[in-house]
Structures are given as C-alpha cells and as structure tokens.
Amino acid sequence: xxxxxxxxxxxxxxxxxxxxxxxxxxxxxxxxxxxxxxxxxxxxxxxxxxxxxxxxxxxxxxxxxxxxxxxxxxxxxxxxxxxxxxxxxxxxxxxxxxxxxxxxxxxxxxxxxxxxxxxxxxxxxxxxxxxxxxxxxxxxxxxxxxxxxxxxxxxxxxxxxxxxxxxxxxxxxxxxxxxxxxxxxxxxxxxxxxxxxxxxxxxxxxxxxxxxxxxxxxxxxxxxxxxxxxxxxxxxxxxxxxxxxxxxxxxxxxxxxxxxxxxxxxxxxxxxxxxxxxxxxxxxxxxxxxxxxxxxxxxxxxxxxxxxxxxxxxxxxxxxxxxxxxxxxxxxxxxxxxxxxxxxxxxxxxxxxxxxxxxxxxxxxxxxx
Numbered sequence: 001x002x003x004x005x006x007x008x009x010x011x012x013x014x015x016x017x018x019x020x021x022x023x024x025x026x027x028x029x030x031x032x033x034x035x036x037x038x039x040x041x042x043x044x045x046x047x048x049x050x051x052x053x054x055x056x057x058x059x060x061x062x063x064x065x066x067x068x069x070x071x072x073x074x075x076x077x078x079x080x081x082x083x084x085x086x087x088x089x090x091x092x093x094x095x096x097x098x099x100x101x102x103x104x105x106x107x108x109x110x111x112x113x114x115x116x117x118x119x120x121x122x123x124x125x126x127x128x129x130x131x132x133x134x135x136x137x138x139x140x141x142x143x144x145x146x147x148x149x150x151x152x153x154x155x156x157x158x159x160x161x162x163x164x165x166x167x168x169x170x171x172x173x174x175x176x177x178x179x180x181x182x183x184x185x186x187x188x189x190x191x192x193x194x195x196x197x198x199x200x201x202x203x204x205x206x207x208x209x210x211x212x213x214x215x216x217x218x219x220x221x222x223x224x225x226x227x228x229x230x231x232x233x234x235x236x237x238x239x240x241x242x243x244x245x246x247x248x249x250x251x252x253x254x255x256x257x258x259x260x261x262x263x264x265x266x267x268x269x270x271x272x273x274x275x276x277x278x279x280x281x282x283x284x285x286x287x288x289x290x291x292x293x294x295x296x297x298x299x300x301x302x303x304x305x306x307x308x309x310x311x312x313x314x315x316x317x318x319x320x321x322x323x324x325x326x327x328x329x330x331x332x333x334x335x336x337x338x339x340x341x342x343x344x345x346x347x348x349x350x351x352x353x354x355x356x357x358x359x360x361x362x363x364x365x366x367x368x369x
Contacts, residue, residue, distance in 0.1 A: 004034070004036065004037045005035065005036050005363050005364070006086050006087070007028075007036060007037065007039070007088075008039050008040075008083075008105070008110070009024050009028060009038055009039065009041065009091070010041045010090045010091065010101050011024075011090055011092050011097070011098075011101060012024030012040060012091045013041070014044075014203075015042075015051035015055065019118065020091045020093075020116075020279075021091075023118070024091050025051055026171060026355075027170075027356050028059075030170075030353055031356050031359070035364075039083070039085070040055055040059070040060075040062070041080070042061060042062065043066040044065060044067075049257075050259045051259070060083075064076050064079060076104065077108045078108075081108040085110050086110075086112060087366055087367070088108075088112070090114065091116045092115065092116070092117065092118065092157070093117075093118055093122055094119070094124070094132050094156070094157065095132050095136040095139050095157055096131050102115065102143065103142070111144070112366045112367070113145075114143065114145040114146075114147060114362070115139060115142075115143040115145075115146050116149075117146075117153040117154050117156065117164070118148075118153060119153055119156065119277075119278070119279025119280075120150070120152040120156035120157075120279055123277065136158065136159050145165070145362060146158055146162065146164035146165065147164060147362070148164050148165070148166060149168065149280045150279070150301055150303050151166065152301065153279050153280065154166070165362070167355060167358060167359060168350055169280050169282045169285070169350065170349075170350050170351050170352035170354060170355030170356070171285060171286055171289060173342045173346060175262045176286050176289035177291075177342045178266065178291035178338040178341070180336070182263050183267055186264060190253075192267055195224045196222045196223070196224060196226070196269050196270075196334070197228055197267060197269045198217060198220070198226070198228070198268070198270050199227070199229070199267075199268035199270070199271055199272070200228075200229055200230070200231075200272050200273060201261055201283045202230075202273070202275070203231050203233045204232060204233030204234065204235040204236050204254075205235060206235070206276070207276055207277060208231075208275050208276075209274045209297070209316070210229065210274075211239065211242050212316065213227070213229075213272055214239065214246060215242075215246065216272075216274070216323040216327070217248060217251075217252070217324075218246045219320055219321060220324045221324070222327070222328060222331050225251060226252075227248070227251060228253045228264075229252070229253065230255045230258050230261060230264060231256070231257065232256050236254060261286070262286070265286060265287060265290040265292060268287075268290075268292055269292075269331070269334045270293045270327060271293070271294045272294075272295050272296075273287075273295070273296045273300055274316065275299045276297070276316070278299060278300045278301060278304075279301075280303065280304065281300040281304045282304075284296050284300060285345065285350060288307045288311065288344070289306070289341060289345055290341075291310070292310065293330045294311055294312065295312040295313075295326060295327070295330070296313055296314075297313075298313065298314070298316060299316065300313075306341070306345050306350065307341050307344045310341070312330070314326060
C-alpha cells in the first residue's frame with residue numbers, strides 16, 4: 001500500500017459553504033493527513049476562500065470550469081488521470097448525476113469508486129425521473145462502495161434491494177457550541193444588539209423556499225425584528241424584489257457566502273429552514289449545536305432532530321400566519337444565554353471525528369481490495 005491513499009472528492013465544489021460540500025469538506029479536514037490525501041474537483045469557476053486554502057495544505061483543488069467555452073471532458077479526464085488517484089468519492093443527489101461522474105472517473109482509470117447519496121424526495125421532471133431509474137439500475141455495477149447520509153437518501157439513490165452504508169453527517173461540534181463572547185461580538189459588528197434576529201443559511205434556490213420565509217417574516221409581530229439570509233444563488237435578485245414588494249427591504253439582510261457561519265449563528269435568536277425538501281438538512285443540526293431554537297418544515301428529514309426542546313417542526317401547509325405565530329411564541333423565551341448542547345449531538349453520533357474515522361476505515365478497506 002502507498003504511504004498515503006489519494007482520494008478525489010467529486011460533486012462538492014461549493015467548498016465548505018453549503019449542503020453536501022460542507023459534509024465533504026468537514027470529513028476531509030477531520031481525517032489523518034498522514035494517511036489520506038484529499039483533493040477536490042470543482043467544475044465551477046475559481047473562487048478563493050479559506051476553505052480552498054485549507055484543502056491545498058494537504059491536497060489540491062482542481063478547477064475545471066465546465067461553463068467555459070474551452071472546457072472538454074477529454075481534458076478533464078487527462079487532468080485526473082495524471083494524478084493517479086486510488087479512490088474517487090462522488091457526492092451526488094441522484095443516480096444520473098452519480099453515474100455521469102462515475103463514468104468520467106472510470107475513463108480516468110480510477111477503479112475504486114464510492115457513491116455517496118445526499119438527498120431524497122427530490123422533484124424532477126417525468127423524463128429525468130425515467131433517466132434516473134435507468135441509472136439507478138446501472139449504478140451498483142460501477143460503484144465499489146455505496147454510502148448515504150440517511151436510509152431514505154440511500155434508497156432514493158440505490159433502490160430497495162441494494163446494500164449501502166449509513167455515514168452520518170457529522171459536524172465540528174466544538175466550533176458551533178454556544179459562546180457568549182462570540183454572540184456579543186457578532187451582534188456588535190452587525191449592530192444587532194437591540195434586534196430580534198431571525199436567520200437562515202441556504203442556497204438561494206427554489207428548493208429552499210425562501211419567498212415563503214420572506215412572507216412569514218412580514219407577518220411576524222416582533223418589535224425590532226430583522227431577517228438575515230446567509231448564502232448565495234440565482235434567486236438573489238428575485239428575492240430582493242419580493243422583499244421590496246413586501247416593504248421589508250430595510251429589515252432583510254442578504255449576507256452572501258460566509259466563511260464563519262458557526263460564529264454568525266451565535267448572533268441569531270431563532271433559525272428557520274422552510275425547505276420544500278432536503279436530503280438531510282445539516283444546517284438544522286448546526287443551528288441546534290449553537291443552542292438555537294430551530295424551526296424546520298415537513299420537507300426536512302426527522303433525522304435532524306437533535307435537541308427536543310429546541311426543535312420545532314411545522315407543515316408548510318399550515319400557512320404563513322401559523323409559522324409567524326410560532327416564531328412569536330418562541331421569541332418570548334429567547335435569552336442572551338443559551339445551553340451547551342454539544343452532548344446531544346455527540347450522543348447521537350453526529351460528531352465529525354466519528355464520521356471521519358468511519359470513512360477512513362472505508363477508504364483503507366477500498367485500497368486493500
């Protein structure tokens with residue numbers, strides 16, 4: 001065996017900032033760098049960040065912008081092939097996406113291919129659903145190992161008859177644990193000291209149902225309320241227009257992508273995730289790790305319930321007024337000091353160190369095959 005196992009992480013190019021990319025990044029950074037070298041493939045344009053710098057300390061970020069007129073899959077295959085990877089770890093939401101990249105990895109002469117399912121109950125067109133069904137049948141013959149964040153995500157990716165391993169979406173619990181000093185610092189920097197902060201962290205995409213959140217915020221009857229949205233995406237301008245139309249622009253703040261979400265969560269008073277669907281919804285776990293009251297929709301898996309006293313689940317069909325009333329009710333019990341909730345996550349197996357240890361063992365097993 002080599003001194004290090006070389007792994008290419010695929011489908012996690014929103015480095016450390018959202019969804020499955022956060023999961024892949026956290027897992028890679030928590031592994032033993034003496035045993036595992038993690039590179040990341042990005043098919044998006046180059047964007048420097050602290051996450052890219054951290055990856056480059058022990059591995060490499062390979063940028064190949066597929067939206068460029070010069071992009072060719074043949075060049076991508078060559079780029080990957082010359083690096084002589086032992087394993088390709090493909091993060092995907094459906095079998096079509098997974099199979100497409102698995103075939104590219106095979107062309108690049110990577111024989112050990114791990115498919116990692118991160119989503120379920122995703123809404124696609126009829127035609128794409130048929131394509132996914134075909135790919136789901138082929139996928140088990142390509143993948144040498146199958147992983148999923150939940151049972152539902154694994155079944156959605158691989159079907160009912162194929163075995164797969166559950167790898168929980170662990171987080172760096174310590175970095176999210178409530179810190180009174182950090183809360184005061186964040187609220188001072190953003191001038192939130194006299195405000196009730198309703199916050200969310202999400203891609204600005206239809207799945208996240210952010211127009212609904214804006215309408216809920218409009219109805220919330222809380223003095224000095226503010227809505228903070230962390231994340232970027234194609235819906236930014238349309239969301240800003242909705243905020244203007246609702247006459248709440250002066251109370252809504254779009255902060256874009258941030259490298260310090262763990263700190264910003266300390267400054268919130270309540271966290272909202274009104275998604276139409278989620279493969280898992282790890283940000284809900286991060287919010288509870290921060291001691292935040294957390295309201296999620298019925299589109300978010302129940303697996304995200306970590307702390308019973310902080311977790312509120314509301315059907316989207318309940319309507320805007322009911323959601324607003326729930327926020328108002330929660331606001332009456334919000335205090336400056338919050339409980340250290342880290343033990344709840346650790347006891348349920350959502351510590352990133354445990355997940356990374358499990359994945360390391362899977363990599364070692366793959367390399368021995």
